[in-house]
């Protein structure tokens with residue numbers, strides 16, 4: 001059988017990156033090899049995201065480009081998957097007449113069958129049913145050759161229904177992968193040279209509540225902590241309301257668990273947190289931060305904030321800045337609220353104007369830049385264990401890696417050290433990275 005070329009373009013979150021890797025692995029069995037040149041492709045898949053308006057606009061403009069390509073290559077097939085495909089379904093065809101296929105977040109495992117039918121029958125297809133089970137959860141991760149770090153999906157979907165979020169509608173309800181299956185996958189990854197795994201799910205803290213073998217997230221962390229060869233464990237994303245004392249206790253107890261947590265707060269105003277349906281107050285959030293710092297002094301804490309949620313007044317925004325000043329996050333991902341069709345927030349009145357949202361975001365990001373640099377500077381003079389991930393992008397004599405607190409460090413070192421953990425003394429701090437010098441004792445087997 002003559003091999004064909006598959007080009008996948010991925011938008012959005014890490015979950016989508018994982019899904020794209022699974023699509024490529026599944027379609028390999030149908031005769032498709034991946035290419036990174038869209039012009040060579042026989043099949044183009046856009047794995048879409050609908051979390052932000054900007055991502056959706058980018059997807060439509062890419063489709064315009066592929067439309068032109070299809071006029072030159074009539075046999076080219078174009079499909080869209082992911083969240084925007086789930087949301088728009090058949091409506092996508094009206095917006096993008098060049099499309100052949102729209103498939104949803106629960107149909108990935110059927111891709112070989114769906115593409116096969118498309119090739120045979122030539123009819124446009126829409127496959128967007130949400131199933132009781134997320135079958136693609138069981139498809140293992142496919143890390144790139146030579147990678148030292150990878151993501152492992154442990155659950156998918158969400159039952160939380162935060163007022164601004166489309167995930168529960170587009171990814172379905174929460175479902176956890178059986179623990180034995182996850183451990184088996186991590187063991188195989190360790191045998192292939194993976195040293196660091198990031199456990200992935202929309203709300204990893206509620207792992208095990210539905211669909212797994214009744215073990216909880218701390219059981220899973222403890223078990224992965226015992227897998228030989230795995231030096232580092234991270235996880236994302238955590239919901240503050242589900243961050244249990246047992247889980248907080250794992251920091252410092254499960255040796256490979258890195259001293260970093262991403263804990264999205266979204267707002268510092270109780271009124272807005274309530275309108276967002278987040279299930280905690282600012283005070284409860286601060287208590288969790290204090291408990292984390294008590295269990296694990298020096299833990300790196302990063303977060304997400306949305307500015308301009310409907311009804312957000314100056315006083316609410318000030319409360320967010322006050323919380324930031326109190327916590328002093330190591331880093332923060334901040335966004336202007338953007339309306340998502342079908343969510344509770346879309347029906348709320350008192351929308352905040354674009355100008356106010358822009359200004360609030362600027363103020364917040366300026367404040368965070370001060371905090372990030374302050375936190376980075378506090379590393380100067382310390383010796384950090386750094387897992388080397390690859391060559392530095394800027395300096396040919398340098399390599400780049402991460403501290404356990406998830407800070408990027410560049411330093412002079414041999415390429416042969418890639419994949420190893422070494423001790424580095426931090427000498428300089430910048431807004432987005434650190435620089436250091438490798439200690440003479442060199443490679444270290446450290447936790």
Ligand code: SF4
Nearest residue numbers: 158160161162165167
């Ligand atoms: S926890 Fe909230 S923001 Fe996160 S995926 Fe679920 S509904 Fe969306």
